[in-house]
Amino acid sequence: MRNHSRLGIAVASVAIASLALTACGASDAPANSNEGSSGEVTAPESITWMAMLHTPTTPEADGPIATALAEYTGTEINFQWVPDASKDEKINAALASDSLADITSLSNTTNTSVRQALKSGQFWDVEPYLKDYENLSKIDEKTIASARVDGHLYGVPVQKPIARYGVLVRQDWLDNLGLETPHTIEELSEVAVAFATQDPDGNGQNDTTGFIDRLESFKLGFKTLAGYFGAGNNFVVEDDKVIPTFQTDEFKEAMEWYRGLYEQGAINGEFVTMQKQNQQDAIAQGKGGIIVTGLFEAKNYMNLATSADPNTPMAWALINDITFEDVPRRIISDTNGGFGGWLAMSTSEVKDEAELKGILAFIDKLLDEEAFALMTNGIEDEHYTIDADGVVTISDQPKWEQEVQPYNSSRPSDIVTTFKSSTPYVDEGNEKMAENAEFAVVDPSAPLSSDAFDQSWSTIQQAANDAYNKYMVGQLDMAGYEDAIEKLDGQGLDTIIEELSASYAENN
Structure with a gap:
């Protein structure tokens, strides 16, 4: 080398x-x-x-x-x-x-x-x-x-790499509270609430939360979490019909779970407007202890934290095997097949x-x-x-x-190539990303063709994103979310589904 x-x-x-x-x-x-x-x-x-x-x-x-x-x-x-x-x-x-x-x-x-x-x-x-x-x-x-x-x-x-994401959890906070590393959605929920309510950093202040999420939640962080519930990667194929994941029951079940954590203060309140840099700063400053992101990011958070305070106690658990009930182990491919x-x-x-x-x-x-x-x-x-x-x-x-x-x-x-590293978490992150490949869920629409998709998808996806954000912060209930999604049919979503489904039939 x-x-x-x-x-x-x-x-x-x-x-x-x-x-x-x-x-x-x-x-x-x-x-x-x-x-x-x-x-x-x-x-x-x-x-x-x-x-x-x-x-x-x-x-x-x-x-x-x-x-x-x-x-x-x-x-x-x-x-x-x-x-x-x-x-x-x-x-x-x-x-x-x-x-x-x-x-x-x-x-x-x-x-x-x-x-x-x-x-x-x-x-x-x-x-x-x-x-x-x-x-x-x-x-x-x-x-x-x-x-x-x-x-x-x-x-x-x-x-x-075909699937780089996972869940990073503050290991030192787990140790401080006597908690085990979570490997199920139920355990992850318990940890998130504990981080928000039990003073995991021991400073006597009520100044921490569980998840630190950001404005791309719908497309990245939450999308990965919904995958554990069985939700697909952008689109799914049901009865030879290609439909967006945000219409599916699995996605909506995950939304209900995530909003429940938000209402308990286990997710940062301003996540729907938080920029990536502010998210990184919040993690480095110890404001939250859970982040859904690339497994390679643990070293970067450590570097940010130690740059500010060389004596920081920060330590991370890198988790790539979260499961939910009887849903088989899976991870949304953030790169869709690499x-x-x-x-x-x-x-x-x-x-x-x-x-x-x-x-x-x-x-x-x-x-x-x-x-x-x-x-x-x-x-x-x-x-x-x-x-x-x-x-x-x-x-x-x-x-x-x-x-x-x-x-x-x-x-x-x-x-x-892969370099061996003396930096904490680099080798572990590489190993866990390699493990992810076996369980990766890809987007079935990627190779398909739809003129309506090319013309309208960005607008439709943003409208669905807005409805998700409003639901998460309590401005919509689930019926309101479903109504907002249903209205997208008249804005071109029905044509996208029709064309993608026809392209799928032609290619399969």
Whole structure:
């Protein structure tokens, strides 16, 4: 692993010298193409990349990771960073004005504007080319199947673990209250109420709750919890009919349970408006002891807490086997078969096939272990060290967070390799995410086609989200929620169900 991870100037120089990646180059390629005289395809000298930013700070354009990636790939990358909180607004505006980059990270796969743009010819269909690249040709077929829209692959699929979510519970709070680690919904309920009522941090104040949730509850946190009740992943197939999960009995049963916890103060009262950063801060500050999130996040909460107070007693239980009554063990796939979005190439910016092949060569290079290590750990001896057993230790956490962490979410794949880590919870999180794969529930609608879905789903999903929020805070009862959902039929939901069901019948 040491040889793969060290990325000094010497390694980078060798990498540049051996950049060429064999692809399907024609011998009569035009003079301005990225194909050499022998038919090799090389990455372009520079590209623009509209990428999502999941961290509070933006890395410097000439920072160490950008520089090292340029040295390794032979391509200068001009990142156009888009804060994740405003990604839909920014992407929608870029699509409407056709002011896209060479590569655009499209992470919201159900965004109506995105799906319409994919089908309208704004992005290249890359599937015919993937077979000609060493790394791109190895993308799992299940991931590709989830990434197709109307039978076409309008971007390189971002590869993710198939199911990353679980429940994180403050282990030190459990110990303080003499409670066992919960593994059922009933036990989780007891813990949530205890955290809200029994002073788990022992400070004599009534200042803690159970769950810390945020405004994406309907799409992420609660969605995962509803899965334990037997609810599906966005859609389910019942009697050959494809219907949204928010219409099902299992989802509504989970809603009733969750609202009961909310009414007992076991969920933060402001969750329907809480941003992700505020959620992270609340957890780090010890305001709540349960969070439904990626199992990889435990280390991040620990880092946030210890940055504020090195003597924090925080400890976490990582739980991936919550069950409910007689429902078999299951976990909602947050990446739907290991698919986390597209790296899409604009047809207006990427002018011809030769230019496209060059950019694919660049992405293929990012899938090498060397580039993956750069975007994951940074530069050896500058951001991390690695011992004889291959254990990676971040040597300067604030420096890593500033210079390296922003690139994590731009990796074309999260599964190139797994590094052993000295950071608490990293190895355990990786192991539990791997276990999840066996029990993952995917979205059956992903490979299906519906024009009404592409045109209306974002609006309909938001209306259902609003009804969920109103129910949760007591502005609607269950009858009011059901009435709000029923009204969506007249806004296009009935057509979506009809078209998805027809597409399902055709494909099955």
